[in-house]
Amino acid sequence: MGKWGPLIVLSLAQFLMVIDQAVMNVSISQLVDDFDTTVTTIQGVITFYALTMAMLMITGGKIGDILGRRRAFAIGHIIYASGSALTAASWSVGSLLVGWSILEGVGAALVLPALVALVASNYTDTKDRVAAFGVIGGVAGAGIAVGPIIGGYFTAELSWRWVFVGEVIIAIVIVSMIGLISDAPVAKKPKLDILGAILTALGLGMIVVAALQSSDWGWIRPKNSPVTPFGFSITPFLLVGGLIVLWAFARWQEHRERSGNDPLVKLELLEILPLRSGLGSFLAQSVILLGIFFTLPLYFQIVLGFDALETGIRMLPISIAMLITSMSGPALAKRFPPRRIVQAGFVTLVLAAFLLLGRINPELDDVGVSVALVVLGIGMGLIASQLGNVIQSSVEVADRGEAGGLQYTAQQLGSALGTALIGAIVIGALVVAFVDNIESNEAVPAEITDAVEISVNEQASFVASELVETGLRDAGVDAATTDEIVAGYEQAQLDALKVGLLVAAMIALGALFMTRNLPAERLRDEPAPTTT
Structure with a gap:
């Protein structure tokens, strides 16, 4: 397979790692039925998976330094495949928790830090390394977008279990091709x-x-x-x-x-300015990406009524644009330093957010939304094409496992914060806009306005307007008043989504300050880390 053989294996591993949670998210309703449980319980299983990875990512990077990155990469996939097999055969919520949340989470914590270190050690030439990290970043974005399509199809047509059977097969293929990857020798094996x-x-x-x-x-x-x-x-x-x-x-x-x-972590690594700036930029990118990936499905599924498969297809322009742009990393790196490319990426994200702001309407503007999503993918691709290489190039070979652990820890924290922060802002904006709409509507009686305000403030949730209408009619509210309240709620939904996108744009704008210590010159093959 030539010099790109290792990249094929590593890209396959990256894809495997990122589609998993997307598949589980769109299978929640089926999981609830299969295990005769509640949505809250399944969401707890999903939360525990993210928790396992976040808790163990730094330790996973250090274990890679101790065992060797290639060995940790292989062991991680074996553990991950075992978890996928147990998940596919799971007979209870407990077995699902052990297989998916724990075993797969532990496997991912070993695989991901080793993955980025192996990319750097297998591609020492700057041009090749930039290209490799660009592909890895693009594949990650593609996996996030394609995951709901895969999950939606299998859940609707076959069973969510077959996705995890497929993951076992992919993991076996990856381990069988491990010989294509070379491992960088570590002069001294540290102790855990x-x-x-x-x-x-x-x-x-x-x-x-x-x-x-x-x-x-x-x-x-x-x-x-x-x-x-x-x-x-x-x-x-x-x-x-x-x-x-x-x-x-x-x-x-x-x-x-x-x-x-x-x-466990050499604190002086955090004194390396490009590394610190790269980690901050990675965290900001993850906050924005997961925040937008929280907001857009609400629009497509709750407001417009699309199912998971249709939503995944509508969001496909993001992954296509991100993959193509990420792979342009080498060409861009020849002409521009990483700082300028990443800054251009964040500026592009601001533009994409404002384009989406103008397209959040009761009726879908297919062309307008698709264009905005392409711009979003370009922005993400520009950032993804540089940050992985910047982080790995800023440290010595022996420290790349630790740097990889820090990188994916920043990504996990950003993902959690993005979903939580943007989610809380969207729900908060929904409450404020809805209450304001019904208070200013003279057609809604005061006593009903007060009752709705109390109900919304006690337990706000972003639900389909049909559910609001049903709840009002079950409560005995007359048809005319119900229509007025539902209209106010539908407008509040759109306003809340726009607020979420506006906050994402502000975060992207603020992230420009995090890029100030990224390399201002084109990277050399043997960079010298800069410390404070």
Whole structure:
């Protein structure tokens, strides 16, 4: 397969890692029926999968340094395949939790940090490395967009279980082709910092759980919070607690280094300016991507009434544009430094968000939305074509596993924060706009307005307008008033989605400040890390 053989294997692994959660998200209703459980329970299983990866990603990168990146890559796929097999055969929620959330999560935490380190070690020439990371970034975007199509098709026509059977087969193919990948030798194998691994897992886990559950528990005012310390939601306490644990982790790492022991993470890596800027940009990109991927399905499925398969097809322009643009990385890198390319990507994301803002209407503007999604994919592709290479090029060969762990930790945190932050903003905007609409509508009686306000503030949710109409009629509200309230709700939905997109645009604009320490010159084959 020539020099691109390793990239084929690594791209296949990247695709396998990213389609998984997208498939599960569109299969929720079928899972609820198959296991005779609730949506909340299945969402808990999905949350635990993200939690497992976030908690173990840094440790997974260090294990790759200890075992060797290629060996960790192979072992990770074996664990992942075992989890997929158990998921496909799962007979209860418990077996689904063990197979998907735990085994697949552990496997992914070994695979992903090793994957980016192996890309860098197999492509030492700058041009080839930029091309390889561009393809990896494009494949990741394609997987996120194609996942709902695959999941929607199998769930509707066959069974969600067949997707996981396919994952087992793909994992076996990847392991059988492992010989195509060369591994960079590590001069000294470090020892695993057990306490550091526990502290980082606990700290990151608390932050991710708080972010993912914030919409259910509430950010400050408790909604369905399991406990209410001092009358507040548990969310802020988990966030602060997680930050305190991570502070303790940093102090422990300093102690390990002073005493001559191997730390889990070399804190001096975070003093490397391009690495730090790259991680911040990665986090911002993930927040924006997952925020938009939260917002758009609400528009397509809840407002317009499309199913999961139709939604996936409508969002396909993102992945196509992202893949093509990501693969243009080498050509761009010949003419422009990474900083300019990434900055252009974030500016393009701002433009895409504003284009979408003008297309969120009760009737779908097919051409307008497709154009906006292509622009969005171009922006994501520009960023993806550079950041992986920047991060890996900014550290020594021996530190690439750690850098990979940090990269995917930033990505997991960004994904959790993107869904939680944009989700909370959209729901909050929905409540404000809906209440404002019915308060200003003289056709809605005051007593009904008060009752609706209380109901919405107690348990707000982004649901189809038909459900609102049914609820009002079941409550005995007359047809004319129901129509007025439903019309106000439908307008509030559109306004809330626009607010979510506006916030995504603001985050993209703010992310420009994170790019200031990215390389301002074209990368050389042997870069010298810059520290403070």
